[in-house]
Amino acid sequence: MSGTLVGATGAGAASEPSGVVDLVAYSTPAPAYTVLVRDFQKTPAGKNVLVESSFGASGTQSKNVVAGQPADVVNFSLATDMERLVAAGLVSTTWGSSPVNHGYVTNSVVAFAVPKGNPEHIKTWADLLKAGIRIFTPNPFSSGSARWNIMAAYGAQLAEGHSPAQAQAFLKAFLAGTVVQDASAADELQTFLIDRQSNKTDVLIDYESDILQAINAGAKISYVIPRQTILIQNPIAVTTDSKNPSAAAAFVTYLESPAGQNEWARLGYRPVLKSVATKWATKFPAPKDLFTIQSYGLDGWDNVAKVFFSTSKSSPGIVTQLEGSLGISTSSG
């Protein structure tokens, strides 16, 4: 109710936006947003705006907004969560139509974190299957990040020219080589950081941005970007029922501006703005074969969720069957 009033006066004043912006975002950029919001408030457009943030698992946050959690700006880890809001009429169908960034505020890639100095010389996906290598990746039935990892592993095989059957065989060996699959990427990173101190053969599969944040926070690890990996794109939008659309738009404009993109890059995220990306090209080298969740007939997350991760009893997904078969054949340990 008061929102309409604020909107009306805001439009009438036609000056700098003010008031509160509710940001609902996925969990990993929480530390980055602390910095970005502070920087936004130093700009003329942001000096009267208060950003109230809520962070959590991407899918949960998206469902919460559909269920009525107030949101002016939403930022998720994958497009599926944005499409849920489009279906609910809370985000415009044209959210991805910008020719500059296609609705994405940041990019990242799936990378390998290894003990400092990479003692096992891990470079490729095939290196992960070497004897004794201990793979850390979260549980794909609870973690969205784990699904990116698995699709990166699978797509990398196709990128190398292998058949889908060979790619599945790789996935099976990959999953058999995992020693820990925690519920979330954050838990998995912590377990890896504890374990790799004493074990030189540990490899964590994770977003490059997460690994860089851990390194920024002081973790003594190195990382490797495999030649074939998947492009992670994080969508952002202003909601259609925003109570403070001018301030919300100003905030998103800042996040997508050269200044904002530069800050994202400093914090470990690949910029979506070409001009800024060029500047950071040494920090974020382009993988040789960078593919997306649309490539090689993967056909987007809706299809991948069904084909790879369905837990339906009548038609279980490929990964569901692989994990299940590993459980039965591994009788000890």
Place this chain on the structure above:
Amino acid sequence: MSNDARGADPAPRASRSHRTWRIARHVPGPTLAATYLSLLVLLPIAAVLSRAFSGGLSAFWSEITDAETLAALRLSLVTSLIVVVVNSVAGVAIAWQLVRDRFVLNRIIGALVDLPFALPTVIAGLTLITVYGPGSPIGENFAFTRLAIVVALAFVTLPFSVRAVQPVLAALDAETEEAAASLGASGWTTFRRVILPSLMPAMLTGAGLGFARAIGEYGSVVLVSGNLPFRTEMASVRIFGLIESDNLPSAAAVAFVLFFTALIVLTIFGIAKRYYIRGDAQR
């Protein structure tokens, strides 16, 4: 009810102040116990049960027959039962040491037994991963295996097995043992035929508490088990995963099965205990 209270204490007015007596009459023990138990135990359990069925019976059934869930439940049940058996034996041995042996270090052992309760469980997990993980000072590395789960559960439930048996062992009548010995029974026969039956109810109490604690244990196993679905994922960790993926009805459904399993096993232990107590009385 006030009659009962007076009957329990024949001279309340003489021994207590008038004020205390009035409070005791207005807040009778049974009401307090019922209220406390309801708020602390019954209400939360009822809430979980109602949440478990909030998606309907078919959604409940579909979750608890999910292959990953079944594997996790089986792992929790089997490891908990193994731990109960191992700790029951170890518990009697440690209690025996504490009660019957005049060993100078008994005080230290006594304090060590309670240590698993003093440590926050996640610290227990961290400790175990340090000692039995890849950097093990004793050269044992079984982190992220089912053995690690059993060791973690044995660690956190040890005090139950020892402390349940210890006072019973201490109160055991030495004359019975002497009588058995004088009638020609060997040490082992005396233990098996005389001591063990008397200890059995206490052992079962310790086993029941230990089992109930083990089957729902989260903190100490989440770090050391590796949580591989179908392989080393415990039911408690599965529940946490379901909560993380915003699937509360499924999480509650698994919790319900865990709760029900614990109830069945505790009932079996209770029946066994009664059998032993009755057998003891008949002897």
